[in-house]
Amino acid sequence: MVVSFxxxxxxxxxxxxxxxxxxxxxxxxxxxxxxxxGVTAVQDFEAEAAGIRARFGDLPMLMAxxxxxxxxxxxxxxxxxxAGIDALAAKLLRIDARTAIVPGVCAADPxxxxxxxxxxxxxxxxxxxxxxxxxxxxxxxxxxWVDMRGGAIAGFRTAMTGELFALLRSHGLLATQLGSExxxxxxxxxxxxxxxxxxxxxxxxxxxAARLLGQRDDADAASYASGLLIGSDVAxxxxxxxGQTLYILADAALxxxxxxxxxxxxxxxxxxxxxxxxxxxxxEVARR
Amino acid sequence: MVVSFxxxxxxxxxxxxxxxxxxxxxxxxxxxxxxxxGVTAVQDFEAEAAGIRARFGDLPMLMAxxxxxxxxxxxxxxxxxxAGIDALAAKLLRIDARTAIVPGVCAADPxxxxxxxxxxxxxxxxxxxxxxxxxxxxxxxxxxWVDMRGGAIAGFRTAMTGELFALLRSHGLLATQLGSExxxxxxxxxxxxxxxxxxxxxxxxxxxAARLLGQRDDADAASYASGLLIGSDVAxxxxxxxGQTLYILADAALxxxxxxxxxxxxxxxxxxxxxxxxxxxxxEVARR
Numbered sequence: 001m002v003v004s005f006x007x008x009x010x011x012x013x014x015x016x017x018x019x020x021x022x023x024x025x026x027x028x029x030x031x032x033x034x035x036x037x038g039v040t041a042v043q044d045f046e047a048e049a050a051g052i053r054a055r056f057g058d059l060p061m062l063m064a065x066x067x068x069x070x071x072x073x074x075x076x077x078x079x080x081x082x083a084g085i086d087a088l089a090a091k092l093l094r095i096d097a098r099t100a101i102v103p104g105v106c107a108a109d110p111x112x113x114x115x116x117x118x119x120x121x122x123x124x125x126x127x128x129x130x131x132x133x134x135x136x137x138x139x140x141x142x143x144x145w146v147d148m149r150g151g152a153i154a155g156f157r158t159a160m161t162g163e164l165f166a167l168l169r170s171h172g173l174l175a176t177q178l179g180s181e182x183x184x185x186x187x188x189x190x191x192x193x194x195x196x197x198x199x200x201x202x203x204x205x206x207x208x209a210a211r212l213l214g215q216r217d218d219a220d221a222a223s224y225a226s227g228l229l230i231g232s233d234v235a236x237x238x239x240x241x242x243g244q245t246l247y248i249l250a251d252a253a254l255x256x257x258x259x260x261x262x263x264x265x266x267x268x269x270x271x272x273x274x275x276x277x278x279x280x281x282x283x284e285v286a287r288r
Numbered sequence: 289m290v291v292s293f294x295x296x297x298x299x300x301x302x303x304x305x306x307x308x309x310x311x312x313x314x315x316x317x318x319x320x321x322x323x324x325x326g327v328t329a330v331q332d333f334e335a336e337a338a339g340i341r342a343r344f345g346d347l348p349m350l351m352a353x354x355x356x357x358x359x360x361x362x363x364x365x366x367x368x369x370x371a372g373i374d375a376l377a378a379k380l381l382r383i384d385a386r387t388a389i390v391p392g393v394c395a396a397d398p399x400x401x402x403x404x405x406x407x408x409x410x411x412x413x414x415x416x417x418x419x420x421x422x423x424x425x426x427x428x429x430x431x432x433w434v435d436m437r438g439g440a441i442a443g444f445r446t447a448m449t450g451e452l453f454a455l456l457r458s459h460g461l462l463a464t465q466l467g468s469e470x471x472x473x474x475x476x477x478x479x480x481x482x483x484x485x486x487x488x489x490x491x492x493x494x495x496x497a498a499r500l501l502g503q504r505d506d507a508d509a510a511s512y513a514s515g516l517l518i519g520s521d522v523a524x525x526x527x528x529x530x531g532q533t534l535y536i537l538a539d540a541a542l543x544x545x546x547x548x549x550x551x552x553x554x555x556x557x558x559x560x561x562x563x564x565x566x567x568x569x570x571x572e573v574a575r576r
Binding site: 078106108110111112113142143157158159160161163164166167168170171172173197198199200201202204205206208209210212213215229232233236 | 366394396398399400401430431445446447448449451452454455456458459460461485486487488489490492493494496497498500501503517520521524
């Protein structure tokens with residue numbers, strides 16, 4: 001017997017480094033828990049799931065994110081774009097009769113994949129937070145840029161913008177310069193402008209040269225570098241799309257940086273709460 | 289009394305991780321030694337210099353490279369471009385009467401710096417290996433692209449292409465895919481073509497996606513990634529310069545990769561031996 005996920009169930013947004021559990025009753029979140037038990041911190045997924053059920057109740061469990069990858073509990077399939085809620089619901093990976101993982105979404109040319117973001121994206125539309133035809137961006141380690149059409153994920157592109165920033169901040173020539181907080185001020189804006197040249201390897205070396213020649217205070221270097229990376233990502237994606245409205249699924253801090261860069265490239269951006277979007281999406285998948 | 293470096297002297301190409309000593313008599317290298325005693329491996333530069341003199345003879349010593357930086361023996365100045373041999377010779381940093389460091393070269397807008405490459409570049413012209421008006425490239429951790437005019441360094445641009453490749457190969461998402469040898473074959477060429485889009489952060493994520501979707505064997509991933517990084521560097525530098533002839537100062541392996549990428553961007557490239565160029569350059573500086 002395959003149990004339905006409608007009614008009361010546990011929804012889990014289970015990523016690489018973080019995990020968030022939602023207890024959902026009749027379409028409402030009644031309890032939530034967030035911790036650092038991402039898939040890289042977990043060895044025994046059955047034991048983890050049993051622990052969650054011990055805390056939240058012995059309920060059906062619907063998961064999304066890297067838990068469904070080859071570094072997670074088990075590899076769920078990728079549904080090819082265009083993909084909507086129904087396509088995800090039809091391809092759930094069933095671990096057992098009351099435990100399942102939502103599939104990811106893939107694109108073939110250029111090759112691209114997502115896992116976890118699809119629930120947020122489709123949930124944002126389902127909740128009426130964004131229109132069914134819209135350009136969405138999910139900033140982060142691997143920033144997703146998504147064309148929604150008719151409420152489905154029509155196509156998307158991933159840029160490892162956040163990962164490049166993290167690499168540069170932790171290793172290599174620029175690491176000692178990039179320790180400061182990133183803020184969306186004049187240094188960030190100057191980086192965004194430089195990023196429009198889409199010449200990352202040269203622009204990045206310029207951060208070192210500017211220090212050696214006394215042209216920029218290191219207190220501004222992290223903001224400039226972030227602006228440069230985000231700015232080149234935004235410029236590549238929005239080339240020829242001036243005047244468009246975008247929707248950003250992000251927390252306030254990162255959302256503000258992307259909004260500033262998007263506006264500097266002649267577009268408008270609204271921020272949407274990504275947790276609300278996830279909950280709406282997983283409830284919609286559960287209902288099908 | 290300031291000793292002249294003409295006649296018999298020791299020339300040292302002293303970089304971050306490597307060092308090469310040349311014993312020069314009457315314009316000829318009579319003995320050379322290469323080791324890993326770059327500036328990051330050395331604490332006591334006076335003792336190192338004494339050791340070199342103990343092995344090679346108690347001779348005047350003329351050095352170039354990162355030995356003249358703030359992580360080296362002492363910080364030599366930067367001579368602003370345009371800069372020729374005379375400008376370098378006029379601004380030697382004298383450690384003592386018979387020990388000196390060649391200055392680096394800087395550019396103001398965009399901010400850029402070099403240390404050590406200037407001797408190779410000017411030496412390549414002095415030795416007749418390249419014309420006095422030419423576009424030169426020195427691939428490496430920090431790849432230099434140099435406009436020579438009238439035998440002087442007129443302007444230049446540094447791209448941290450090699451460093452980005454090293455970071456990606458050692459850390460982060462792609463590291464496990466990039467272990468193979470880089471060869472200038474079809475995967476490298478495909479990377480160069482992708483690099484022409486100048487959309488690094490997205491193209492790099494495509495390496496991960498291609499693996500997950502079974503589109504490319506990981507044996508080819510390092511060559512593709514190298515092609516992507518070198519290709520975007522070359523495309524940024526050669527935009528609108530189709531048909532030009534370039535001169536590459538590099539070893540054979542890296543020189544072949546850059547030559548392939550330069551040819552794919554519609555230009556021609558010749559390789560020049562960078563050690564010959566250094567020796568010619570340092571002899572010219574010593575003569576002034």
